[in-house]
Amino acid sequence: MANATTITGNLTREPEIRYTREGQATAQLGVAVNRRWQDRTTQEWQESTSFFDVVCWRDLAENVALSLTKGMRVVVTGRLEQRSWETEDGDHRTKVEITADEIGPSLRFATAEVHKVERRGAEASDVPVEA
Numbered sequence: 001m002a003n004a005t006t007i008t009g010n011l012t013r014e015p016e017i018r019y020t021r022e023g024q025a026t027a028q029l030g031v032a033v034n035r036r037w038q039d040r041t042t043q044e045w046q047e048s049t050s051f052f053d054v055v056c057w058r059d060l061a062e063n064v065a066l067s068l069t070k071g072m073r074v075v076v077t078g079r080l081e082q083r084s085w086e087t088e089d090g091d092h093r094t095k096v097e098i099t100a101d102e103i104g105p106s107l108r109f110a111t112a113e114v115h116k117v118e119r120r121g122a123e124a125s126d127v128p129v130e131a
Helices: 058-067
Strands: 005-012 016-019 025-038 045-057 074-087 092-105
Touching: 016 058, 025 058, 045 058, 045 074, 058 092
Parallel strands: 045 092
Antiparallel strands: 005 025, 005 074, 016 025, 025 045, 074 092
């Protein structure tokens, strides 16, 4: 069974970037996904909003922190991850997050300008040759 999901929604807060002790970048962001439909019996419009926490790592985390801001409409593809921890009071908590593989701006209602980022430490053989 595959564990892959894609959501499209608006950022609820600025991406928050942090670095692990080893220097690995991680960014956390929130995405609100709105759904609107017409009730068949009443003919009235209904709305629902779901909120998702998204985590990304390494270059993706740095690019997200530099490129995206609160309110932007984004497309996120990744996998669902569950993590558990114990609070200082001894309570057990569990949270399901999306660990992102790809994040980008949605172009449904906006345009974007894309800039390729030079990879750090890339060997000459790792860089694709353009014809």
